[in-house]
Amino acid sequence: MDNWEIAKILSDLSFYLEMEDEPFKPRAYEKAASAIEALDVPLQDIYKKQGIKGIEEIPGVGVSIAEKIEELLKTGKLKYYEQFKKKYPLDLDSLTRVEGVGPKSLKKLYEKLKIKNLADLEKAAREGKIRKIEGFGEKTEQNILKSIEFLKQGGHRFVLGFIYPQVESIVTRLSKLKEVKKITAAGSVRRMKETIGDLDILIISDNPMPVMDYFVNLPDVFQVVAHGETKSAIRLKNGLDVDLRVVPQESFGAALNYFTGSKDHGIHLREIAIKKGYKLNEYGLFKNQKSKIKNQKEIRLAGETEEEIYEALGLDYIEPEMREDWGEIELAAKHQLPKLIGYNDIQGDLQIQTDWSDGANSIEEYVREALKQGLKYIAITDHTKSLAMTGGCDEKKLLKQMQEIDGINRRLEKEGIDFKVLKSAEVNILKDGSLDIEANVLAKLDLVAAAVHSNFNQSKKEMTERICRAIRNPLVDIIFHPTGRVVLKRPPYEIDIEAIISEARKNGTCLEVDAYPDRLDLKDEHIKKAIEAGVKLSIDSDAHSTTHLNYLKFGIAQARRGWATKNDIINTRLWSEMLKLIKANKRKK
DNA sequence: GCCGTTTTCGGCCCGACTGTTTTCAGTCG
Numbered sequence: 309m310d311n312w313e314i315a316k317i318l319s320d321l322s323f324y325l326e327m328e329d330e331p332f333k334p335r336a337y338e339k340a341a342s343a344i345e346a347l348d349v350p351l352q353d354i355y356k357k358q359g360i361k362g363i364e365e366i367p368g369v370g371v372s373i374a375e376k377i378e379e380l381l382k383t384g385k386l387k388y389y390e391q392f393k394k395k396y397p398l399d400l401d402s403l404t405r406v407e408g409v410g411p412k413s414l415k416k417l418y419e420k421l422k423i424k425n426l427a428d429l430e431k432a433a434r435e436g437k438i439r440k441i442e443g444f445g446e447k448t449e450q451n452i453l454k455s456i457e458f459l460k461q462g463g464h465r466f467v468l469g470f471i472y473p474q475v476e477s478i479v480t481r482l483s484k485l486k487e488v489k490k491i492t493a494a495g496s497v498r499r500m501k502e503t504i505g506d507l508d509i510l511i512i513s514d515n516p517m518p519v520m521d522y523f524v525n526l527p528d529v530f531q532v533v534a535h536g537e538t539k540s541a542i543r544l545k546n547g548l549d550v551d552l553r554v555v556p557q558e559s560f561g562a563a564l565n566y567f568t569g570s571k572d573h574g575i576h577l578r579e580i581a582i583k584k585g586y587k588l589n590e591y592g593l594f595k596n597q598k599s600k601i602k603n604q605k606e607i608r609l610a611g612e613t614e615e616e617i618y619e620a621l622g623l624d625y626i627e628p629e630m631r632e633d634w635g636e637i638e639l640a641a642k643h644q645l646p647k648l649i650g651y652n653d654i655q656g657d658l659q660i661q662t663d664w665s666d667g668a669n670s671i672e673e674y675v676r677e678a679l680k681q682g683l684k685y686i687a688i689t690d691h692t693k694s695l696a697m698t699g700g701c702d703e704k705k706l707l708k709q710m711q712e713i714d715g716i717n718r719r720l721e722k723e724g725i726d727f728k729v730l731k732s733a734e735v736n737i738l739k740d741g742s743l744d745i746e747a748n749v750l751a752k753l754d755l756v757a758a759a760v761h762s763n764f765n766q767s768k769k770e771m772t773e774r775i776c777r778a779i780r781n782p783l784v785d786i787i788f789h790p791t792g793r794v795v796l797k798r799p800p801y802e803i804d805i806e807a808i809i810s811e812a813r814k815n816g817t818c819l820e821v822d823a824y825p826d827r828l829d830l831k832d833e834h835i836k837k838a839i840e841a842g843v844k845l846s847i848d849s850d851a852h853s854t855t856h857l858n859y860l861k862f863g864i865a866q867a868r869r870g871w872a873t874k875n876d877i878i879n880t881r882l883w884s885e886m887l888k889l890i891k892a893n894k895r896k897k
Numbered sequence: 898g899c900c901g902t903t904t905t906c907g908g909c910c911c912g913a914c915t916g917t918t919t920t921c922a923g924t925c926g
Contacts, residue, residue: 325898332909336898370899408915410924443923447916495926508926539913551926566911571926578910583903589911 309352309380315345317380317389318373320400324392326411336373342572343368344377346634348806348837355381399425407455408448416441430456458547465503466548467795468496469825469862475507478526478550485522487515490560494567498628500865502795502828506549508567516554523552559591561613566590572633573626580621580637593617629868634836636871648868653880654860656685659734659757659788659822659848664709665690666698668853671716671729677854679727685883687730687755688713689788694736694744695761703749706733710752728883730754734788739763741777743784750783754887757820759788760801768802775803776811785890786846787812789822789829797826805834812843816893818878819843821870823863824850835870844893846878 322337343366344351354362355378363374380386396418402425403414409429417423420441421432429452432438438449475497483491488511492498495508513519520540524532533541533549541551555563566574566589581588586595592611610616618625623640627648630636639645660674661667669677671688678686688709691700701709710731720727732755736744743750743758750756758778766774778784790808791800812819819838822829827850830838838845847863849856867877874880878889 330898333898335909339899368899372898408924412923443917445917451915506926534914567926569926574926575910582910585903587911591912 309384311344311347311351314351314377314380315341317386318344318376321389321392323400323404323411324396327396327415329412336368336370339368340366340373346833348833351377352381397424402426402459403429405459406452407458408451409455413444416443426456426459461547465505465796466546467826468500468502468504469859471504471546471548472825472862474544474546474548478507479509481526482509482511482519482523482552485519487513487519489513489557492564494564495569498568499570499631500629500862500869502825502831502866506551509550509552510560510563510567511552511554512557512560513554519554520552555590557612558608559611561615561617562588562592562611563590565614565617568628568631570632573631573637576633576637577617577621580623584621586620588617588621593620627868629865630871632869646871646873649864649872649874649877649880651861651864652682653874654683654847654864654877655881656683656687656728656730656879656883656886657849657851657857657860658687658730658732658755658786658846658879659689659820659850660686661690661698661734661850661852662688664688664705665695665700666852671713673854674851674857675716675720675727675729677857679725681857683857684726685728685730687732687757689732689734689757691761692733692735692743692745694738700736701733703746706745706749707752730883730887732757734759735784736761737774737778739766739774741774743778743781747783755785755890756783757786757788758784760792764792764801766801768804771801772804772807775808779808779811779815779817782894784817785894786818786820788820788848789827789850790819791829791831791834793827793829793831795826795828800829805837809834809838809841809843812838813841816890816895818846818890818893821845821847821863821867821872821877822850823847823859823861823866824856825859825862828862828866830866830870832866832869835867835872839870839872839876844878844889845872845876848879 318337318341322334322341325337326334351363360374360378363369363377364371376386376388398414398418421437423429423432433449433452438444439446475493479491479493482488490512492510493507494510496504497507511519516537520535523540524535524542528545529542530545531543533543538554541549543549578588581593586593586609593609594606595609610620615625623637624643624645626636626640657678662671662674663669674686691698693700693702713729713731716729731753733753735756735758737758737760738744760775775787779787791803793800819830821835835845847860847867849859851857878886
């Protein structure tokens with residue numbers, strides 16, 4: 309039984325306990341569930357090594373929950389959980405996704421109407437049975453049907469990089485209105501999470517109604533969910549929910565902080581506020597002034613900017629990408645936050661596919677676009693021969709491409725343009741971990757990257773060893789998209805990420821942060837681990853067209869979410885220094 | 898059920914909105 313399954317059971321238990329109206333326990337179970345979800349070591353391993361004591365050491369897990377986890381690890385079952393499942397035989401996975409229906413409602417619906425799943429719920433709503441239950445009404449029944457309809461359309465999360473242009477366009481349109489004094493997108497967009505569920509926009513305005521009217525009449529609006537003076541909400545045709553809120557100037561920082569999240573980060577901040585005798589909400593940070601008479605007066609300590617709020621709490625300012633309560637608050641208290649890589653720190657792009665394989669543009673076209681974007685170099689990394697469907701290069705074609713690149717570099721130099729094209733390739737890692745291009749040709753490249761593109765369903769052991777063998781290859785400088793996932797589409801291949809990171813460190817091989825919006829591979833938590841282990845990373849667009857070069861920012865964002873500094877990323881350096889560093893690291897092994 | 902520079906007992910994040918009510922529970926972010 310893996311961590312994810314155990315976290316799921318604890319989270320379900322939290323829900324059942326809420327149905328029973330138990331105070332406080334639901335929160336304890338939910339906390340334990342999210343702690344386990346975030347854990348990077350299998351509970352099974354912890355239990356094997358340190359027994360139940362090791363499990364109790366996980367923050368949020370105490371004696372009682374540790375025992376339950378032990379039972380799950382030992383028997384694969386949990387009596388406590390089975391009892392609830394028997395008492396409420398509900399399809400929680402689907403039912404909890406219905407908006408506006410929580411534990412209390414589901415309990416009533418089950419007890420009165422025997423509703424167990426989404427189909428039951430829809431049927432009862434259509435037949436007008438729900439409105440007859442005390443506490444429910446016609447409106448609730450309609451909302452349930454609407455929400456089920458939405459779920460059926462499958463729209464709930466979006467890949468950030470793919471929806472980003474639309475986000476920018478909405479913010480830009482609104483910012484042009486004269487009534488808008490200030491505007492910022494908050495929420496997971498501001499934290500640059502790989503996927504987003506909705507978009508929260510905050511504005512300051514003395515005259516918000518015209519802004520709201522404009523907002524609910526934007527093109528592509530499917531439905532106006534709310535249309536008020538301080539808050540409006542729309543659903544776009546593609547299913548994205550957008551909320552617009554007006555906040556007073558003196559509260560802008562507090563609101564921005566509150567709506568940026570994450571939820572856990574916010575909770576942790578409010579707990580710190582309480583310990584200091586303060587209160588933090590979306591209007592500001594306040595101190596209760598107890599006067600001699602009974603009534604209390606609130607004194608505002610901070611609120612207009614996020615910086616002053618963090619400062620008043622005794623913390624350094626925390627970048628939005630770090631706000632996940634992964635330990636950043638503790639570091640901020642000790643003034644030990646890492647200085648994250650900046651969005652303008654990348655000098656070159658190390659993964660680019662051209663029309664030599666499955667890319668849409670020529671090397672020359674990429675050079676022009678990269679220059680426009682302010683880059684100083686690019687590495688050409690076309691696919692290699694075993695990936696036939698991409699028109700991958702064989703040895704002969706690669707040698708020919710090297711000649712062309714030499715020619716381009718000569719021309720650039722002659723024209724006095726400070727730009728370098730590096731000779732490289734995205735070499736296939738074959739089933740056994742060997743490469744599909746001969747070593748004597750690879751040795752002629754400036755940079756060798758290797759990646760898995762086939763036989764995805766090998767066992768964890770085989771796949772891990774396959775990639776580790778490529779990492780050990782003295783010719784390989786970088787492993788591209790190490791886990792092979794496609795966000796919202798394909799899970800990563802079965803690999804032992806710890807083993808791969810440790811092998812990369814031992815051999816001085818770099819790992820990639822592939823910036824393509826639905827790859828983002830490595831992802832944030834793996835980036836954090838790799839950096840802690842001392843592995844160097846590259847951030848590359850994986851462009852298949854010149855328009856993809858601006859995807860780099862999503863890779864940088866992911867790296868920032870993984871707490872990467874400029875020094876951790878090889879291509880923040882000049883190309884010559886970068887190559888020197890890589891080769892030196894590879895030799896060290 | 899968890900946890901501790903207020904506490905090993907007595908607290909537990911906060912506010913808005915919605916739909917149902919006629920003062921509030923449930924849900925959400």
